Amino acid sequence: MAPAPRFSRITLALGALGSALVVFLLLPIVGLVSGTSFADARAGLRHPLVAPALELSLVTTALSVTLVVVLGTPLAWLVARTPGRAARWLESSLKLPVVLPPAVAGLGLLLAFGRASALGGLLARFGLSVPFTTAAVVLAQVFVAAPFYVEAAIAAFRRLDTSLLVIARTLGASPVRVLFRVALPLAAPGLLSGAALCWARALGEFGATLMFAGSLAGRTQTLPLAIYAALESDLRAARSLSLVLVVVAFALLVAVQSAERASTRSGAEHD
Amino acid sequence: MLRVDLGGHIGQLRLEARFDTSRGPVVLTGPNGSGKTSLLLMILGVIAPERGEVSLDGTSLFDAQREVNVAVEQRAIGYVPQHYGLFPHLTAAQNVEFALACHEAAPPRAERRERALSLLAELGLAPYAEQRPHALSAGERQRVALARAFASAPRALLLDEPFAALDVGTRRQVRVFLRDYLERLALPTVVVSHDAEDARAVGRHIAVLEAGRVVQSGSWEELAADPASAFVRELTS
Structure with a gap:
């Protein structure tokens, strides 16, 4: 009898289909990297749009990720520790911004904070206006990126070995101590990976920002908006900015994956 | 002295237990799923019983009628779970x-x-x-x-299956060590163990839990003389 071929026909067919997708997914990144010479990239980074956009992106994403972590961690803890349908329902509804088109999110934010709205009217009485300001950039980022952190944090808290929390209490630890000394350190890898995903999403935010904050250089024009603006005047600048984002995104991906590995490792140690 | 007299539900299982540590460490034994660990969690205050009382050295930790329910972290009951639960x-x-x-x-x-x-x-x-x-x-x-x-x-100690994770050689050493250690501490102690030999090593007073109820309690001799169930007969044979 003839030996069985190493790869059956069906495997080869599936492989061909899969490879087509892999090639397509890598194509834009290869195009960005290979088409840009080092000298071009450096020249592009000197374009007047670049420095303010880079600074604005760093400042706003730092703010929005901090906001999401400070507000999202207690929320995730409560959702993870509360049994019942209400918590489940809340958890599902928190995912809404992920599936919502960014343009819709932007319009929603504009309507919620615009002068015509109750909230906007109230803020206007104090002389505050949110739309088309740097604050709007941060709010748009928080809106689209928060679910990535909250979801990861809920999962990290659910993975915790609850018997460790019980033991901490039998040793006399107050609920606050249990949270800060046991739950948070054990959930840290999952929380960090969620924060990195959240940062990546905030950094790439485009649609909601454009609708709600506009694209004003130095005030609301973040990296992705600057790429779009540079496209009209200087392709080299757009390419250089894109390369910056590719490098940052790749670094974040590596960080997320190593945090996830650490999280499954520390989970295995409990047994 | 730790005094336990409580009842409650764990899912479908109705748990009813009554014992105290007046005669030294109590060994809580019984088949898998009989509610041993759940009973410990009720004594610790992690799961709320529906009726009864838990008291330690005369201080009430739980009393359904008087609505006393001391928080877990204030009960001062040391707990060592099955896999030891180190951070x-x-x-x-x-x-x-x-x-x-x-x-x-x-x-x-x-x-x-x-x-x-x-x-x-x-x-x-x-x-x-x-x-x-x-x-x-x-x-x-x-x-x-x-x-x-x-x-x-702690003013009392609860040990859940202290021998289960040990290999045979270590087990023998730990039996001797634990018996001496508990004797020296002289604290009200409850030890959960499903193994007769292990149980015999650490306590003279046994409470047998089956399907959530203490079917029999007493010394080994009392249990052997008049076993109340097939499980007790097998345990003492």
């Missing part, structure tokens, strides 16, 4: 220090460390003080967990 992110010494730091009158950091090291040394664990739990053997983890429980100055 994986802390070293052996830090695990013990954690318990020392939880006191209202917690000593300063340097003193906590010194006391943690001396508690570990007492149990022969001095060389392992800086090790994380995953680097320790099951027997070493158990002793760290005992040191940690003891560091919280």
Whole structure:
């Protein structure tokens, strides 16, 4: 009898289909990297749009990720520790911004904070206006990126070995101590990976920002908006900015994956 | 003395138990799923019973009628669960220090460390003080967990299957060690064990739990003379 071929026909067919997708997914990144010479990239980074956009992106994403972590961690803890349908329902509804088109999110934010709205009217009485300001950039980022952190944090808290929390209490630890000394350190890898995903999403935010904050250089024009603006005047600048984002995104991906590995490792140690 | 008389539901299982530690350590035994661990969690205050009382040295920890329910962290009952439950992110010494730091009158950091090291040394664990739990053997983890429980100055001790994770050789050593250790501590103690030989090593008073109910309790001789169920007969034979 003839030996069985190493790869059956069906495997080869599936492989061909899969490879087509892999090639397509890598194509834009290869195009960005290979088409840009080092000298071009450096020249592009000197374009007047670049420095303010880079600074604005760093400042706003730092703010929005901090906001999401400070507000999202207690929320995730409560959702993870509360049994019942209400918590489940809340958890599902928190995912809404992920599936919502960014343009819709932007319009929603504009309507919620615009002068015509109750909230906007109230803020206007104090002389505050949110739309088309740097604050709007941060709010748009928080809106689209928060679910990535909250979801990861809920999962990290659910993975915790609850018997460790019980033991901490039998040793006399107050609920606050249990949270800060046991739950948070054990959930840290999952929380960090969620924060990195959240940062990546905030950094790439485009649609909601454009609708709600506009694209004003130095005030609301973040990296992705600057790429779009540079496209009209200087392709080299757009390419250089894109390369910056590719490098940052790749670094974040590596960080997320190593945090996830650490999280499954520390989970295995409990047994 | 720890006095337990309580009832409640764990899912479908109706739990009813009544015993005290007036005659020394109580060994709680019974088949898998009979509610042994759940009963411990009720004594600790993690699961709320529906009726009854739990008291320790005359102080009421739980009383359904008088609506007394002391919080877990204020009950001062040391608990060593089946897999010892050491905090994986802390070293052996830090695990013990954690318990020392939880006191209202917690000593300063340097003193906590010194006391943690001396508690570990007492149990022969001095060389392992800086090790994380995953680097320790099951027997070493158990002793760290005992040191940690003891560091919280408990007024009673609950041990859940202290022998289950040990290999045969270590098991024999631990039986002797634990019996002597518990005798020396002289604390009200409840030990859960499904193994007759292990149970016999640590306590003279046995309570047999089957399907959530204490079907029989007494000394080994009393149980052997008049076994109340097939499980008790097999246990004492």
